[in-house]
Amino acid sequence: MESILKKYFGYSTFRDYQKTVIEKILEKKDCLVVMATGSGKSLCYQVPPLVVGRTGIVVSPLISLMQDQVMTLKQRGIRAEYLGSAQTDTSVQNKAENGQFDILYMTPEKACLIPASFWSNLLKIGISLFAVDEAHCISEWGHDFRVEYKQLDKLRDILLDVPFVGLTATATEKVRIDVMSSLKMKDPYVAVGSFDRTNLFYGVKSFNRGQLFIDELVREISKFVTGVDSTIIYCTTIKDVEQIFKSLQEAGIKVGIYHGQMDNKARQESHRLFIRDELHVMVATIAFGMGIDKPNIRQVIHYGCPKSLESYYQESGRCGRDGIASVCWLYYTRSDFAKADFYCGEAQTENQRRAVMESLMAAQRYCLATTCRRQLLLGHFGEKSSAAGCGNCDNCLTSKKERDLSREAFLLMACIISCGGKWGLNMPVDILRGSRSKKILNAEFDKLPLHGLGKEYSSNWWKALAHQLISNGYLMETVADVYVTVSVSSKGKQFLSSARPDYQPPLFLPVTSEMEDDGENKSASREVEDFKSFATLKREGFSEVEAQLYQMLLEERLKLARSIGTAPYAICGDETIKIIALTRPSTKARLANIDGVNQHLLVKHGDHLLQIIRNLSQGLNLSLGGEASLQTSTTTKTTVTNQVNSLTNKQEKLSPAKCEAWRMWHEDGFSIQKIANFPTRPAPIKEQTVLNYLLDAAREGFQFDWTRFCDEVGLTREIFLAIQGAILKVGTTEKLRSIKDELPEAISYEHIKTVLAMQNLGISPELILPSNHNTLNADQLPNNVSEYSLISTSTCHMEGPCEVETSVKNSIGRCSFGKIEEAASVPSTGGQGPKLSLVHDEDTPLTKRQKVSELDKGSLIPLEATERSIVEWLKNYAEGVTLSEILEHFNGLKEESVLDLLSCLEGDFLIYKKNNMYRVM
């Protein structure tokens, strides 16, 4: 499974639930997968057909979505096609029937109407799975019910032994049950993940609809539209779409338009150009919907409040699908909340109207919230999140101002009660503002003592306060048909009973931006200020010149995509380009090792890409090879970004020479001695220098294998303890010389430096340092250990010096820093086996894993390393093998030769490297 993942998708690690779902499918179990948008559900049905080599059928609601998926899969070397009304190639059905595709998409209509002979023929060859994407469409309770989906259950009786898989990003409990029963699933495996999209920033602003705001928005967008990131602007009306589209176009931005009144062809063309990065911004109504599967959308802006939180989650969820930090801004005006009539237009029954109203009210609550937006959003889908805020929404990031609003709250609540509690907000607000409208005069509300007492605030200000009182439980809303009435809750009444017109108990409430700016006076530029600052999130982690390289590489990817008629993201994702820009691989093997680089890309475009990387890097004076070992395999995309960022930050603190030494040691597995004398160096450097470089890297937080390092410098637990004792005696770590003077000659400065670094970093010797007790006899000791024995016994609280002394001497014997001659003079243990190599051979690494050594016990005869023998041997280790272990197994062979062979195997995608372990594809 993992080889398939790397080979076709370029990734080396499955996301949490993916592996289990795939395993269940391979066991032929039905599955229901409910996971957030962009969480990687597609992989669950894309991998099994490749594992078993039989076609997987995928039902998908939209032709455009299928076309995009097929395009992307083809770029991965996967045989994919679709069947549906838009398919012009008449041979596809025939080929499909003969099992010639790995993955075959079809519309639900096609799946139901295709002749039974198609299924029986294909069944003879084998069908690996029957997946229903966007499975919520099958349920009448789902927000996107499609009648055609309901017919799919018929296929259950035809595709008897085929696992059915339903996948959706939005499904309540009710919908889930409906999907399972509609697809007649048998005891399905259900995977429900978090809906949290942690890489998305959520923000909301109120604004005044109009050209002034649009102009400001356009100015801001044109500042950061670079041609590599995409933005979607969702509008609630076609009029808004056209107005914003026109303004962006006039500003010279490559912008597309998409709405329901355009003809099919024009919409398809808009979609196509946007997907292929030929357009940078898309202004659309929500008609530009489900089929958007573009990973590098960095911003989704809602120009107007959406009709429900479900649709907001879906629409904003098109942002940042590749896991890179992205932003979702929602702009609303108060008038958006009065659109109930409009949204209720199609509702037939009162219940349906109520459902629409409640959805709109939830969206309104989201807009007006002063607490964590993510929590509100997740809570709406029944997901609990931690009590603390998310730290990635406007409310969490901006400190809330609070004010004692007891007087104003008193006036508003008293007014609501005075006018009978049967109105919406407009009536009490108008009374407070002293309106003399006909409605007010007729009801004689102008005679109320409260009339005109709240003139100093705008009507929006009062409404914003009302929503604070609602969210704090002082007021409550009731839906009656399409109307919402507001009344005072028992908490509100309690407050009123403890207050008088001239005295109110303090009531501190958050001051929202609407209240702060008093709505009407707000300048457009302030509204878009935050928008701008969050749009630059993605540029974190690059030096200026690396950022330049990143942009250039994206341009090159665009050119390549144009030349082969595909979308840039189908070649590889932005995150992959980011890692390429940071590591600048110079060989196919290194390129292959990057997350997101698949075999097809390497074989088809690898040489071209390497050439480009070389040329561009040279032009920018950047060294090739990069510094970071970007093993991106263990985490989600978001973590990958963090890894890259933190590595880059670390690299900035470390000189290139140190980074390079660390990379050679950590990534390539070279010994310190080898690095010091590397053939490409103009002159060798001291081993001590390399050791210092590596310790600096460790101190800067670079990934570090301490066991290997200590093994290489010959530091055992006993030496560690001896040094610790000396430090205690000297009483300071400032003077290395004094510490050294307390120790036997054979304990070097390098040992001391290593111990100090470990102590500083809190690395416990117990965990990583071997003890050499019992490996040598006491009588094999050289004579000069008396001084040391005092130290070691006192440190170790041992009765006699014997064992510790023995171990120290043994350890010293293994030390490679200027102590080789001395070590050679220590007699060998003879019968202790091959583990204790007292004479250091520069091509024989010192580490040895337990697992490998067990398998290799007694194998001292040099083995011939060929591509075939390496692959054959690697097959024994599902978890992989390190370079040192390979070298140890093929003992007697030069490290460079083995590296050459490994490099070829990686470049040919026969093996791959994950977490520094080599594995067979």
Ligand SMILES: Nc1ncnc2c1ncn2[C@@H]1O[C@H](COP(=O)(O)OP(=O)(O)OP(=O)(O)O)[C@@H](O)[C@H]1O
């Ligand atoms: N194991 C993985 N490692 C790295 N990236 C992955 C992995 N699995 C999936 N991805 C990437 O995550 C992105 C989103 O995946 P995918 O399109 O499958 O999401 P989805 O859950 O189907 O979303 P939606 O519900 O919106 O259709 C894609 O760019 C995909 O290549």
